[in-house]
Amino acid sequence: xxxxxxxxxxxxxxxxxxxxxxxxxxxxxxxxxxxxxxxxxxxxxxxxxxxxxxxxxxxxxxxxxxxxxxxxxxxxxxxxxxxxxxxxxxxxxxxxxxxxxxxxxxxxxxxxxxxxxxxxxxxxxxxxxxxxxxxxxxxxxxxxxxxxxxxxxxxxxxxxxxxxxxxxxxxxxxxxxxxxxxxxxxxxxxxxxxxxxx
Numbered sequence: 001x002x003x004x005x006x007x008x009x010x011x012x013x014x015x016x017x018x019x020x021x022x023x024x025x026x027x028x029x030x031x032x033x034x035x036x037x038x039x040x041x042x043x044x045x046x047x048x049x050x051x052x053x054x055x056x057x058x059x060x061x062x063x064x065x066x067x068x069x070x071x072x073x074x075x076x077x078x079x080x081x082x083x084x085x086x087x088x089x090x091x092x093x094x095x096x097x098x099x100x101x102x103x104x105x106x107x108x109x110x111x112x113x114x115x116x117x118x119x120x121x122x123x124x125x126x127x128x129x130x131x132x133x134x135x136x137x138x139x140x141x142x143x144x145x146x147x148x149x150x151x152x153x154x155x156x157x158x159x160x161x162x163x164x165x166x167x168x169x170x171x172x173x174x175x176x177x178x179x180x181x182x183x184x185x186x187x188x189x190x191x192x193x194x195x196x197x198x
Contacts (some may be wrong), residue, residue, distance in 0.1 A: 060120060
């Protein structure tokens with residue numbers, strides 16, 4: 001008998017987008033090793049073969065998920081920086097958006113920095129990662145006045161700060177009194193980035 005589609009889940013239209021929506025939920029429950037196209041198909045109520053029209057295997061699904069994560073990060077960064085004239089404030093805002101994104105989308109965040117480039121990453125997904133880094137590099141260049149390659153150490157320094165703080169938060173390595181509420185986390189991140197500014 002045909003599989004009945006679960007109520008409130010995939011019904012029609014863009015199966016590729018639906019797979020990218022359900023994959024983070026599977027990862028959250030089962031971890032990266034527990035993700036499979038078969039499980040995604042089961043949750044969406046489609047045949048086990050249907051996902052293979054869009055993704056050759058689990059790895060291509062993960063690289064697409066990473067690309068979607070980088071696109072979301074860029075949108076969050078640009079939105080956070082909108083209306084800020086001081087480039088130092090813009091850089092700080094991007095850092096806060098980076099941490100916020102990691103906490104709001106932990107599955108995307110982990111996948112974004114764990115996928116191996118085996119040559120099968122779609123050009124648009126590779127470009128999304130490049131755009132996220134270039135936005136950071138350009139903003140760091142404006143904030144520091146360094147250019148011509150001299151801005152790269154500062155760019156990597158700020159990225160290390162934002163990424164390291166994000167991972168410490170995701171892994172529960174920071175004392176609970178600093179992370180009890182979203183407001184506490186935001187204040188902690190702001191304080192960390194303010195120290196980078198000097």
